[in-house]
Amino acid sequence: MDIFEEIRALTEKYPDRRGALLPALYIAQEDAGWLSQEALERVSSALNLPQATVKGVATFYSMYKHRPMGRHLIQLCTNVACMIMGAESLVDFLKGKYGLEPGGTTGDGRFSLVIMECIGACDRAPAMLVDTDFHSDLTEGNIVEILEEYE
Amino acid sequence: MEKFLLKNIENPASASLEVYLKVGGYESLNKALQMEPADIIAEVKAAGLRGRGGAGFPTGMKWDFASRDVKFPKYLICNADEGEPGTFKDRPILEKNPHLLIEGMVISAHALKSEMGYIYLRGEYPYAKIVLEKAIEEAYATGYLGDNIAGKGVGFHLSVHQGAGAYICGEETALIDSIEGRRGQPRIKPPFPVNVGAWGMPTIVNNVETLANIPLIVSIGAEKYAAIGNPECPGPKLFSVSCCVERPGVYELPMGTTLREIIYDHAGGVRGGRELKAVIPGGISTPVLTPDGIDCPMDFVNLPKRGSMLGSGAVMVFDDTVCLVKVCWRAMRFFEHESCGKCTPCREGTGWMRDILERIEGGFGREGDIELLQDIALSITGKTFCPLGDGAAGVVLGFIKNFSDEFMYHITNKKCMVNKDSQSAG
Amino acid sequence: MIKVTIDGRDVELENPVTVLEAAKQAGIIIPTLCYFEGLTPFGGCRLCLVEVEKLPKLQTSCTLMTADGMVVRTETDQIKAARRSVLEFLLINHPLDCPFCDKAGECDLQDLVARYGPEAGRFAEGKRRHPESFDDPIIVRNMERCVLCTRCVRMCNDLQASYSISVTGRGSHSFVEPFSGGKYNCEYCGNCLTVCPVGAIMSRLHRHTYRPWFVEKEIETVCGFCGVGCSMVLQMRENSIIRAIPRAEVGFNKGLLCVRGRFGYEYVESEAQLTTPLMRVDGELKQVSWEEAITFIARRLKEIKDAFGGRAIGAIASGRCTNEDNYMLQKFIRFVIGSNNIDSSARNYYAPAETYLESIFGQGITANLISGIANSDGVLVVGGDPTAINPILGLQIRASWRSGGKVIALGAPGGLKRFVAYELMPTPYSEEIVLSAIVGRLLKGKALSGENTAVEAKLRSLRIPSDEDMEVTGISPEDIARASDDLAGMATSVVVIGPDIIQRERASKNLFLLGAIAYLINARIFLLSERPNYQGVMDMGCLPDFLPGGRPVELEMFRHKIEDALGMKAPEDRGLTLFEMINEAETGGLKALYVMGENPLFNIPDSARVKKALGNLELLVVQDIHLTETAGIADVVLPATAWPEKEGTFTNLERRVQRVRKARRGKLASYGRDDWKIIADIAERFGMTRKYHRVEDVWEEIMHVSALHAGLGYEDIADGKAVWPYSGEPLRGMEGDFSVEGLEDLPHVQDSEKPYLMIERSLYHSGTFSRRSKALLSIYPEPYLMINPVLSERLGLAEGEKARISNERGVLELKVKLNKDVPDGQVLLSNTFEGFGAMGLIGFSTGPVIGSLYIRDNTVRVEKVLV
């Protein structure tokens, strides 16, 4: 489906077109996994907003990606609670196991890893999001099992 | 205490309208729709409800300001950005009891004569988005949302607006900028959102938990509500307890429950029976307390007296295996990452402090670093555009004040006092 | 009344203002960085912190409003310490490359650190690194130096409304960037340069050659590019302009300039500037002395006058020359030679349109203040893009939009694209039908006021198009209804008229319709002016039918008055217009033509025909600064001084008379001469006795002769606040009846297989002048054929490929540029580049009623050039 139309439809929810910018960026990002210049151009023309303005907004929020991402995005929390509960060793583990550096993507394009600030799961730390799925109480043991579910 | 905010959440289908209705859901709304808007506001005022988002501003007073403004439309925004590290208290409401929030919002909207509302939901809660959107759909289908709610001629429309990873968007004016599709940076106040908010119109921003308290106030009345917990800031309160305790989780307890009770009676005490070393009572932005502070009642009145704040009620418990220099460094990394960049002291100061903390933690601290950190923190305090910068400075000042020996140890011995063989900041 | 105490001084305020502003009124300057007058307050830098009694924290004075009884302190130890710490924070990531930075000496950060410290920073970690960006030809961006005050972004978004830059990223990773991350691709107004407090955004024109202390003198003058007439300051070193900058305190443009004004000035330093008179000897132009040239011209003019009478001689005045220059040319031709054959390229559209509208509504109907547009609640734009033709006027339209005004444009909105309420894109040449329909709708159910009976009588017989008639326009009756109702709902509206709607076969009808709309909705009318002094040309009487002061030549009463004042006689019947002169030259009726600062061979359509006509003349004199196309075929060429080389006045489109001041000497001081002086010199050979020593002497005569300028001395003009009529006689009233073409019918709009060639009026160029400006060329370096993607697809022509356009007038081959804003059925070409002027492929006639140029036979065949 054309994201242009989808974005246009969003504007219904807001008193002006600009209100739909954040959700529109999500739609564009979902389409290609990241926000290329072309994607930003699409959003800007769908909402009739200046391109520079769209870029300014898109780069302010950390969940919009400006580089191509792997097929699956691992968003691992390392904030205080997760850190205390061992998130750092998980980062090292992912490096060893998949060659996955924070901010990087595996060679086969399967995973990208992004380090997150608190994702509100401190009671079940350490925790991560894989795409939109939430996983908690992670250990070096179960993280592999979880990730292997994602092709 | 009987649970209200988290009532019924053990039921796996608690999020459904069907289950919610079974346990008396939307009865408060039906009652509120018989009431005059001004009377609801008076009731909320009399109940003494204070905002659960962190600042503790009296909700009734905010509503009163907003209702005095005669510009329309008015927007009602639920702040579900829950970004304060250590905080996960709104999440069970959002994911398991969404109709309570919707009911609270519809009542509030009726009281405030608002016809349009948004739930500003943090991007990190994709599941909550699904739940909320489904609940909203159900509410529309059964007439609890729409142009003629419960047939009473009251109209309110609600939708979810998803944030995208910016802690500062929890601050209400930045949140409004974000809803408008802008870079979420705080706005100059005054004018306050209650007069000039989203799209220039009067806007009321309340936390999830605050709004979820509204049905209770309507249902039991101000008087009974005011009798729950500390009379100066009454009501049930959600506490998120995390880190080194046996049973981390969200606890619904009366406001004013002491830290000791929370940690030991409810969360099962320090994990493995270890020694308590430090507690952050209200989320990472609130100054750390030493164990001798844990008899302090957790509320908006008593914690400030002890040099900290209730914040979002996120209790982070550290035992003797935790390196506090490292915690302080990690907290600062968070602030640096989340500083919106609008004002100089926060934008530049957080990074500088993180640099220094990183050095100290990694075993490269220098003499004078502690004084320098304090000086930077004081240069930030009171000079930033919004409280984020103050929070960052307060954290450093709090850790240094209470645990300066640990910082000194790192600097002089070039290693950690707790994990003596580890040197790296990771 | 609000009373506040600042540093012990009591300040009384009429209205609540910020503490910063109140302090300024009390003479106390609070240091600031992110604050900039005219921009929306930001409050981010935290330098302007002050202490306010009863408030626990320090407050930013740039955002805090004063309240009665407030007690403020602005320089306590606590505040000084706070400022020092803010500056220390700012220096963390600042490169401290001051010796290498062009901003040194006028850098706010440098000045503030000098005042508050710190003497030494304690930051010992790694600084942010970011390479300088040289992606742009005229702007260089150095984000290491940026202090994130966001002044540039607020300027770009809020005042220029170009929205080309934005802060990207967050926190300490924030950068100011254009969308591309590299090249700006913006309007290149350079207003961001004005506001950048440090050396983060700078001009490349004088990179590493400019230091503020190199400036030897600053000359306040008026821009020479368009009819808005922005004030600017030329900063001079030796004989060179090193920078053209606006000053917020001077001029109504309040610190804003457009790309041409700010960067275009260096055409005057072009190698191509003429330095010596040239005369045609054996078919070739040879260098001669002034004496030789002047004697020759005087002798030939005399001979021609004696043989054929004064009416065989004509002159073309210039919208680029000063009032004084034009006045002198007019005086010479009219009173010395005895011919009313004087006109200018204002005939293309500006002069006939103004004259016609004045005949309907009275003199001065188009004289309205530009700054007023911002306060209007609605703007109708027809006939051209104001943001390209008159950029600073265009900004006022954007400002009106910002404060809620509705902008409606008929045709391609150009730089107003983002601001128009909706698109109204009529098919080529169908505007007349659309305007008639709008008038029809406005008339519906509205009682006429009876104020202007002539207009109302004509409105009654106007043919209102039916829905069927509308079909050819491509605009639906619903759109007409919406636009008309929007117009009817405006309380303080503006109608902006550009050249394209006037250069039409039935110009009078179009103008009448626009005038009628303005009449019905009570709008003020603005006529866009491509040249800095079209208005002055008219006011000075460089028109075949009007004397100085806009008095009709054929009315004895007026003529006598001026004749008496001068003690000289003028012919009593009207002279030839520019086009009539060309016709007469073609048929042999006109023998000599004196051209001052104009290039008819390039600037009038059908260049080949014009060239032939001018070739027929017995004498063609061209006075200019470059060897233009016209100068190339002249018998005598006289080098004149350029805009920053002379003194005088321009009159802008709102009738503001402003001083042009001399900043530099001409290329070879002994050669180039002021236009008015050259002409006075020739006139003296004819026995003109009045001597003029200085340009003021010319002005004094103008003051004396022109009813519009009576009592307006140079000293009154000096501050740029003089708008005519200054004092003295009243404006002319309406002249009774007027005629309108085709009131009762509708034009026959025909579909053309081939696209119409239209003139691109680019923001980056201005006639043939700008082709000598390196800066403007770096943005727009060569001629392009602008085509829209639909056509490009049809012809298989990609961006950058070569197209051949042709018709019976000629053939051009040039690169194609894709532009989705080019309307269907049209291609655009500028009239700027030598050998590639659009006018060469366009035919023309003149409208019977108002005598303006109308463009015809302008379809072209477009093909891809195969290589």
Ligand SMILES: Cc1cc2nc3c(=O)[nH]c(=O)nc-3n(C[C@H](O)[C@H](O)[C@H](O)COP(=O)(O)O)c2cc1C
């Ligand atoms: C930096 C910062 C972050 C904040 N984050 C949140 C948040 O995540 N959720 C929230 O409800 N309030 C947050 N707040 C508080 C809001 O600004 C605002 O006070 C609150 O939403 C008001 O609702 P309440 O009165 O119901 O508490 C934050 C404030 C600041 C200064």
Ligand code: SF4
């Ligand atoms: S303190 Fe300043 S930079 Fe930090 S988040 Fe608030 S406004 Fe932004």
Ligand code: FES
């Ligand atoms: S000038 Fe006031 S905060 Fe920058």
